[in-house]
Amino acid sequence: MSDPQFRSLINLRQLEVLRAVMRYRTTIGAAEELGMSQPAVSNAIKLTESKLGIALFDRVSNRLVPTADAQLLMADAEPLFLVHEAVQRKAWDLRTGRAGVLRIHTTSELSQYLIPPVLALFMADHPDVQVTIEAMRMEPLLEGVESGSADLGIAMKPPVRPSLTREVLVEAEMMCISPKGDVLAGLPVLTPFDLRGRRVVGPPPVSPLGAMIAQAFERSSHHYHPDIEARFANIVSPLVARGLGIGFVDEMTAHQSTEPAFDVHRFRPRIAIPVCGLFVRDKPRARLAQAFITHALQYMQSRIARSDDKEDTA
Incomplete structure (x- = not known):
């Protein structure tokens, strides 16, 4: 296993080419699936056969028929593709904000009346995200956001902290x-x-x-x-x-x-009473935290009905 020549016999890309050719039985079909040129696919198969020292395909009537050795190889390789596809999905989810961890610190009343409906909207777009919600008093809430224990805080009329920036969601x-x-x-x-x-x-x-x-x-x-x-x-x-x-x-x-x-x-x-999202100042916002705040902003601005008598200050 420690022999470099053993480790370099075949790589994942070569296995992808082999798999595609076995599926389509032609280098043209495999090339279209993989986004490669037909000569590149042919060369990849020849190089793999040369390195392995075995024939992977029999040429029959312009079709490439996999040999028994190729079928044995792909039977063991198939779990690798399942893992690779899962990793690709996870990478895409992370890129688009559909997976990850979101940690929220909020106050007691907001954890009961604001967080649940907003979280329902958020989870509809990010079903695989792990969410942690902590309800607490204002001082530990602010300290949690400052220290990075929370990705964001949500509070009513939070005091000003030089280390934190406040985004007013609704008044x-x-x-x-x-x-x-x-x-x-x-x-x-x-x-x-x-x-x-x-x-x-x-x-x-x-x-x-x-x-x-x-x-x-x-x-x-x-x-x-x-x-x-x-x-x-x-x-x-x-x-x-x-x-x-x-x-x-x-x-x-x-x-x-x-x-x-x-x-x-x-x-x-x-x-x-300004209801605010809290983030660490001068630090990029986590993508999931910003997505949650966006949902909170939309929900609250549609939920809080403004009165028609704002001029009434009696």
């Missing part, structure tokens, strides 16, 4: 939700004034989204002090559905069900 709104049958159910828009004396469920004021709500309350000369603090919107919504108060959630969470157990209201003053 959502902060919404209010109330239990079914609540006295506020008929109001399409709620303000801090409407929430006076009501139990409020929402993110803590020290959190990024909670701080935005607190600023909106201050603009209306009110104070935001949630009675039940819940950092993630997917925790707020079931609490409100249980009748535990009026909740603050993002627009995606508010509209995640066609028949929710709560009523949805716009909140004024308007609070814009």
Whole structure:
């Protein structure tokens, strides 16, 4: 096996030529399949026969009939072609982004209400990709993207990091939700004034989204002090559905069900929540990560309905 002459008796290309000639029984047919000239195919067969020291074909009435030795050789070679074809398919999949690994870091509520529908769209185009999704708080999410543990991050209003670039997928709104049958159910828009004396469920004021709500309350000369603090919107919504108060959630969470157990209201003053894809700055984006972000952008821009009363800042 270590003899160089033994290793160089025949290579994969010569086996491809041999296989094609055996299939078509002519050098012309083999040449058309392989994209070679007819003389090149003839020379390849002659060279292989010379190296092996055996005849591979008998010439019968202008046809090339494989010898028993050629048939034995190809019987052992056929598994090589199956492996080669599989490698070729995998290489093509990698080139076109249909295979590989995609690692996503996101927040809890987005992992529940955004990632699944976008992933369904993504997997329809990339069925063989292995996907890893981690739901976490903002700080470890950012650190994961920075370190390369994740190919991309998806978060609502992520803080600015010099090492990261943010791509805004959509600008959502902060919404209010109330239990079914609540006295506020008929109001399409709620303000801090409407929430006076009501139990409020929402993110803590020290959190990024909670701080935005607190600023909106201050603009209306009110104070935001949630009675039940819940950092993630997917925790707020079931609490409100249980009748535990009026909740603050993002627009995606508010509209995640066609028949929710709560009523949805716009909140004024308007609070814009940018939903962003996060990548490492000055580093080429992974092809699969960009494909996922493209699907997320298309999904969110079609999903988030813009109101007709943006001028309303009451």
